[in-house]
Amino acid sequence: MIKSLQFLLVLIALNIVVSCKEDITPKPSAFLRLSYPEAKYKSVNEDLPFSFEKNDFAKHLGVRQMPGEQNYGVNIEYPNLKGTIYLTYKSIGGDKARLMKFIQDAQNFTQKHTIKADEISEQVYLNDERKVYGMFYEVGGNAASQSQFYVTDSIQHFLTGSLYFYTKPNYDSILPAAKYLEKDIRHIMETVNWK
Template sequence: MSRILAAVIISVLFFTACRPDTYIPKPRGYYRVDFPEHAYKNFDSAGFPYSFEYPVYGKITQDSADKNPFWINVDFPTLGGRIYLSYKQITPATPLSKLLEDSYELSYYHDKKADYINTPAFHNKNNVSGVLYDVGGNAASAYQFFATDSSKNFLRGALYFNVTPNADSLRPINEFLRKDIDHMLQTLKFK
């Protein structure tokens, strides 16, 4: 009797233990990013036709891609991002309409990968106005903008990261830097 009972117990254990494992995938995870406090300092370099406030955790560097001395970058080394700023003077050879068209084309080039592009306009107390292109989805640049005084000065900017675009993983950083871009645009002043 004890042999039969032992055989039944062993056979029950054998059949219940041989079930195939059910694969449960782990949820996708991203690196945690610790953000600094929003604080700003003034960029007002001698000879530059514009000034603005930028984040203290940003670093101003000269843009090496062009010989224009007023083209600079705001680098965010801890976040892996960079805002490219390109300045042009409005002249008869480069009228405002041409600069606006170029800015539109450069921003809507990302339409191929973008889920949407919102274009809220802004106007600051220094009589500077423009458009901030909010590009959604896996586009290479989440934010692009232009700012002008409509008579002499035109500044274009674009935020890029040194990684493959992934809207989900970059969303927290993009949202964090959006506040800084808004602050830069609200304090932008042409001389």
């Protein structure tokens, strides 16, 4: 009986010595790696007063005529990213006051995001060759829209665009998708041709 008790104690002591290794530490947090396909652009030539190029990754939802003379809406949806770029076209009709109102509305629309935005950076866009002039806005923080723009020829055409996701804004979570779509928005601006 004593020998079995000694054997059991030796076995327990040996188990404790062998099982005692370094302290177990949890694995460090990992970051989700998101990869998106390389953008391949194709021209969109709908029955609109302008044309542009869109990413093949996007689903073009077609054109809807809005109230007013030559006012159009175009939705470019990205189902895999749960986001949409909304384009709105309005005819200026040579009316300088109308142009100023459209520009002011576009700027005010962007400034409404200052409540939730950490920052809003503006970048002027000028292309004299194609007569496309405008502004690109990048909105940082938990705002509803991360990127917005407007472009015009200053005489006949005015186009605005905004990026929205179908989720509650959480800037850290949507940042990779927002950056990917920001490139598409810039490409739309850079490829607009007035008809």
